[in-house]
Each structure stands twice: as structure tokens, then as C-alpha cells.
Amino acid sequence: MVRFNKNVRFLSRQREARLKRLKGIGPFITGSMVKIAHTCGNKEHCKCSRGEKHENYYLTYKVKNKTRTKYIPVDMEGDVREWTWEYKRLKGLMKEISELGFAILKQYGVEKKALRIRKGRYER
DSSP, X not given: OOOSSSOHHHHHHHHHHHHHHHTTOOOOOSSEEEEEXXXXXXXXXXXXXXXXXXXXXXXEEEETTEEEEXXXXXXXXXXXXXXXXXXXXXXXXXXXXHHHHHHHHHHHHHHHHHHHHHHTOOOO
């Protein structure tokens, strides 16, 4: 969370530091990994017919406000987990950068007003 009682120069340095951290972001993908247990069609000879369901990972994501799922192959589970984590990290950084931008706008007005008051040119 951004503190709003700092001066514009300090807030700008904070924002620049976050922008530099964006360069460290690796490959990412929108969505979340979920584990889904299901039964297959082989009822007679499979463990799922005895109650032990198959567990697979899927990627859930939104397209036009509708949730979609995509199967994740077993050998890609680790990669996709890292990609989704990178996306969450990216979203967090973008939120912090945006909050700092709003804080800079707010503080700039406060500092400008204080400067006018000190110079005796403040008019309401």
C-alpha cells in the first residue's frame, strides 16, 4: 500500500523503483491453476470406478467475462504454475505503480497550493 503523506520527489523515486522491477518479470499467463478430480469413461477396469478419481490441473481464465478452462499437460504443470505466479506479481506491481501515480497527482496539488500560500499569491 502506498503512503500518501510523502513529497512528489520521494513518490516519483518509489514509482521508478517499481518500474525497474517490471524488467525482471518473466513469461506470464492470465488465469489460475486449479486441480479437478474426475471420473473417466472406463467404468469397469479403472480406479475411478472404485471411488479414486483422476486428478488433473487446468488453467481457468476469462474470455469476454466467461470462465474458460484449458487442460495443463503433466509435464507443463511447473511451467504454468510459474507463469501464473508471474502474472499475479505483474498485477501487484501495476497496482502499486498506479497508486503511486495517483499519490503523485494528489501531492503535487498540495505542494503547489502550499507554494502559492508561501509566496502570498493564494486566492480563493
